[in-house]
Structure formats: structure tokens, C-alpha cells
Amino acid sequence: MISHWIDGRQWSEKPERTGKVYDPATGEVQNEVALAGVGEVDAAVAAARDAYPAWRDTPITRRQNVMFAFRELVVQNRHEIAKLITSEHGKTEPDALGEVQRGLEVVEFACNITHLMKGEFSEQVSTGVDTFTMRQPLGVVAGITPFNFPAMVPMWMYPLAIAAGNSFVLKPSEKDPSPSLLCAELLKEAGLPPGVFNIVNGDKVAVDRILEHPDIAAVSFVGSTPIARYIYENGTKAGKRVQALGGAKNHMVVLPDADMELAADAAVSAGYGSAGERCMAISVVVTVGDAADRLLPHITARIAKLRTGPGHDPDSEMGPLVTPEHRDKVVGYIGQGEAEGADLVVDGRGYSPEGYEGGFYVAPTLFDRVQPGMKIYEDEIFGPVLGMVRVEHFQDAIDLINANPYANGTAVFTNDGGAARKFGNEIQVGMVGVNIPIPVPLAFYSFGGWKSSFFGSSPIYGPEGIRFYTRQKVVISRWPDPIYRGVDLGFPQHGR
Numbered sequence: 001m002i003s004h005w006i007d008g009r010q011w012s013e014k015p016e017r018t019g020k021v022y023d024p025a026t027g028e029v030q031n032e033v034a035l036a037g038v039g040e041v042d043a044a045v046a047a048a049r050d051a052y053p054a055w056r057d058t059p060i061t062r063r064q065n066v067m068f069a070f071r072e073l074v075v076q077n078r079h080e081i082a083k084l085i086t087s088e089h090g091k092t093e094p095d096a097l098g099e100v101q102r103g104l105e106v107v108e109f110a111c112n113i114t115h116l117m118k119g120e121f122s123e124q125v126s127t128g129v130d131t132f133t134m135r136q137p138l139g140v141v142a143g144i145t146p147f148n149f150p151a152m153v154p155m156w157m158y159p160l161a162i163a164a165g166n167s168f169v170l171k172p173s174e175k176d177p178s179p180s181l182l183c184a185e186l187l188k189e190a191g192l193p194p195g196v197f198n199i200v201n202g203d204k205v206a207v208d209r210i211l212e213h214p215d216i217a218a219v220s221f222v223g224s225t226p227i228a229r230y231i232y233e234n235g236t237k238a239g240k241r242v243q244a245l246g247g248a249k250n251h252m253v254v255l256p257d258a259d260m261e262l263a264a265d266a267a268v269s270a271g272y273g274s275a276g277e278r279c280m281a282i283s284v285v286v287t288v289g290d291a292a293d294r295l296l297p298h299i300t301a302r303i304a305k306l307r308t309g310p311g312h313d314p315d316s317e318m319g320p321l322v323t324p325e326h327r328d329k330v331v332g333y334i335g336q337g338e339a340e341g342a343d344l345v346v347d348g349r350g351y352s353p354e355g356y357e358g359g360f361y362v363a364p365t366l367f368d369r370v371q372p373g374m375k376i377y378e379d380e381i382f383g384p385v386l387g388m389v390r391v392e393h394f395q396d397a398i399d400l401i402n403a404n405p406y407a408n409g410t411a412v413f414t415n416d417g418g419a420a421r422k423f424g425n426e427i428q429v430g431m432v433g434v435n436i437p438i439p440v441p442l443a444f445y446s447f448g449g450w451k452s453s454f455f456g457s458s459p460i461y462g463p464e465g466i467r468f469y470t471r472q473k474v475v476i477s478r479w480p481d482p483i484y485r486g487v488d489l490g491f492p493q494h495g496r
């Protein structure tokens with residue numbers, strides 16, 4: 001049984017409800033996870049609230065040292081974290097290791113907390129008056145995370161929140177909760193006091209309690225768009241600061257002058273990596289002019305060589321999907337695309353590697369001549385299904401992307417600097433790649449889409465993450481000076 005982590009230890013009470021944790025490679029249920037009710041969420045929030053004052057007052061250099069120690073422990077345990085990811089999520093081990101590495105970068109950024117929390121100071125804004133700002137933590141903050149990056153996405157949140165002096169309650173995905181529990185143990189080993197980091201496993205019941213809990217000051221969410229919207233609306237209604245990152249439909253534009261080999265490598269890597277279960281996966285390739293007919297053979301040649309199999313097998317390049325329900329949903333979309341008249345160039349349905357017939361596999365699938373209006377174009381499929389849309393002009397590609405409600409990531413493949421610059425300037429999407437298919441910024445920048453891919457004002461991690469997990473206080477100070485004594489009901493004008 002996978003339980004909660006509250007006040008520095010595993011929660012031992014028997015849960016009222018549990019969920020299944022699969023091994024997607026075999027299809028077997030490998031464990032059960034406790035699903036929290038209101039009581040468990042309240043216990044986690046109470047532990048976080050009690051731990052907060054002492055943690056906030058812990059010298060910033062000591063908080064920084066906990067992050068340095070945690071960083072070392074994550075490095076030492078990265079293979080173990082990756083194995084847990086592969087076992088519950090299904091992605092290949094090298095991909096899981098890459099995920100740990102991208103999470104680690106945020107931990108490393110949080111090791112700079114002494115610099116990141118600095119305020120500003122202005123001397124003598126009026127006679128004998130100085131002004132300074134400081135950034136202070138918010139209190140108890142919560143994170144609610146998706147299944148597709150069970151270690152990295154929580155790490156987008158808690159290292160910065162904790163280093164800044166907050167205490168944290170994490171509600172990871174109930175589909176793959178174990179990597180976060182291992183990280184909780186590593187944080188403890190790194191010297192983090194009990195109660196500063198807590199985990200409640202669960203579903204909507206736990207999420208709803210987090211959203212309404214009066215002791216939680218802020219909520220970070222990453223997941224699908226309908227839930228992101230729900231979290232943003234309900235969290236802000238309850239007076240909380242909310243950042244909610246949603247789903248995606250990422251387009252990659254290929255211009256006729258592009259290096260077609262490079263573009264094919266990028267489309268296949270970004271379309272089928274992690275079986276398409278990435279919020280920055282490319283799901284639509286938009287070819288301009290005659291690019292389609294030149295690109296397509298390169299893509300199909302690469303797909304033919306891809307090996308789909310269990311994530312722990314070093315020969316596998318793509319693993320299974322996360323649950324049987326998700327596999328069935330993806331298979332359903334492929335049938336719908338066929339019925340709606342798109343050309344099914346490569347059909348990945350019905351595949352399973354030998355000895356793993358019960359696993360949740362869908363092999364790489366490719367549609368050509370996808371049209372806006374088709375379900376496979378409109379919806380986020382979140383599986384290994386790539387669609388090609390053919391347009392005549394570059395401007396048609398830009399207009400198509402700008403008309404899409406999702407706006408997480410996008411990319412252009414071209415050798416024309418002017419075209420790339422126009423794309424960067426005019427495209428209405430939060431993260432843009434030029435000859436780079438998955439433009440995920442490093443941890444010293446911030447990550448966030450636009451439109452229905454993001455609700456809130458502060459993107460996640462990086463400098464925006466620090467702003468999200470702290471608030472500014474300004475202090476205007478004057479030490480007594482006899483010249484300025486006396487009552488004055490006029491509005492203060494410090495500059496005079």
C-alpha cells in the first residue's frame with residue numbers, strides 16, 4: 001500500500017478508499033494507493049501550518065544548505081527515482097532519467113535562494129527616509145500534479161516554495177505516486193524538518209479540500225485544461241493565489257526550405273517520445289507548400305525503425321501508455337480519425353511486444369491530410385499519434401496556430417532567419433522553438449503557455465516561480481528627527 005507522507009513520516013492509518021497503480025508494461029496491478037479524504041488533507045495542512053513559523057525563521061543560508069544536500073541525494077538516487085517512474089508510468093528508463101535531470105535543474109536553481117530573495121533599497125528618498133523591499137514566503141502552499149512527469153513536475157514547485165520559506169502539501173497523480181514519496185524521504189535525509197513537506201495521495205476529494213482549505217495560501221497546478229480551469233476558478237474564489245498549467249496541442253511548422261532530415265528527426269522524437277504523453281509533445285506537423293511530400297517519407301522511414309516495448313528493456317525506445325483507460329481512449333481517437341477521413345499512414349493499434357500482451361501498448365501512429373474540425377485535430381490525444389496538416393502558405397500556418405485555443409509550445413523548422421523571426425514575433429504561443437521541437441526553458445527561465453494552456457499570471461519555476469511563492473513587502477523608514485515632528489494630515493510626499 002502506498003500511503004501519505006505527513007509530518008516527516010509515512011501515514012499509517014488504513015484508508016477508506018484506495019486506487020490501483022498499474023505496471024503499464026505488463027498490465028498488472030502492482031500496488032494500491034491510499035486516496036485521502038478530508039481528514040488526511042487536514043492533517044497534512046495542520047503539519048505544514050505548524051512547521052511553517054520555525055521554517056520561515058530558519059536562516060536563509062541554512063534553508064539553502066538543505067537544498068544543496070537534497071541536490072546531492074537526488075543525484076545519488078537518480079537511477080532509483082527513474083526506475084520508479086518507469087515502473088508506474090511506463091516511459092523508458094533513459095527518458096525517466098532525463099525527467100529527473102530536468103527536475104534537478106530546478107533544485108539547483110533553488111540552491112541560489114540567497115540571491116533570489118534579495119530585495120531593493122533606496123537611500124534618502126526624502127530627508128532621512130529610506131525605502132526597502134523584501135520578499136517573504138506566503139505560508140502553506142499546495143501543488144497538484146499530473147501523471148506524465150511524476151518526479152519533474154512536483155520539482156517545478158516544491159524546491160522553490162520550500163527554499164523561499166514556505167511549507168508544502170503535494171497531491172501527486174494517483175496513477176504514479178511513488179517517485180514523490182522517495183523524494184520526501186530524501187528531503188528528510190537532507191535535513192528538512194518534519195511538516196515542511198507533506199504528501200497526500202488522492203483524487204478529486206483531496207483536491208477539493210485543498211482548494212477550500214482556509215490555511216492554504218496558494219495552489220500550483222499542472223494537468224489537463226478542464227481541471228486547470230476548475231482549479232483556477234475555485235482556488236481564486238477561495239482567495240488563494242493560483243497558477244494552473246493546462247493541456248496542449250503543439251504544432252510544428254515545416255517550411256519548404258527546411259532541412260527535411262532534421263525536421264523528420266524532430267517530429268518523430270517530439271511526437272513519440274514518452275509515447276506522446278508530454279505536454280510539450282508535438283502532435284501536429286504543419287507542412288507548408290511542397291514540404292509535405294518531401295518530409296513524409298523521412299518520417300515513415302524513421303517510424304518503421306522505432307522499437308516499442310517495456311520501459312525497463314534497454315532496447316525499447318517508446319513505452320506503453322499509463323492505464324488501460326488511456327490506451328482505449330487513444331485507440332478510440334485513431335478510429336475516429338479514420339472515420340473522419342484523415343489518411344491513416346501508419347496504424348499503431350493492436351500492437352504488443354512478445355511476452356507483454358497484457359501491457360497498454362499503442363505503437364507510433366501517423367495521419368496525413370488532417371483537417372481542422374476533425375476530433376484528432378481539435379483534441380489533445382496525449383498518445384503516440386502524430387497528425388500532418390498541409391497548408392499552402394507560411395501565413396496559413398501562423399493563422400492556424402493562432403486560431404487554436406491551446407498555446408503551450410510550438411516550433412518552426414526553416415533555414416530562413418526572417419521567417420523564423422516573423423514566427424517568433426507573431427505566434428500567439430507561450431514557448432517557441434526555432435529548429436527545436438520541444439522548447440522547454442531551463443530552470444533559470446520560467447515555463448508557461450498562453451490561452452487555454454495556462455490560467456494565472458505567474459508562469460512556473462525560474463524567476464516567476466520565486467515571485468509566485470513570495471510576496472513583496474515595502475518598508476519606508478525614518479529614524480526620529482526633531483525637524484519633522486508635528487501633525488500633518490496631507491498625503492505623504494516622500495520626495496519633497
Ligand code: NAD
Nearest residue numbers: 145146147172173203204207223224227245246247248279
Ligand atoms: P489531469 O488533469 O487528469 O490530472 C491532474 C491532477 O488533477 C491529478 O493530480 C489528478 O488527481 C487531479 N484531478 C483529476 N481529475 C480531477 C477532478 N475532476 N477534480 C479535481 N482534481 C482532479 O491530468 P493528467 O491526465 O494527470 O495529466 C495529463 C495532462 O496534463 C495533459 O493534458 C497534459 O497536457 C497536462 N500537462 C500540462 C503540463 C504543462 O506544463 N502545461 C505539464 C504536464 C502535463
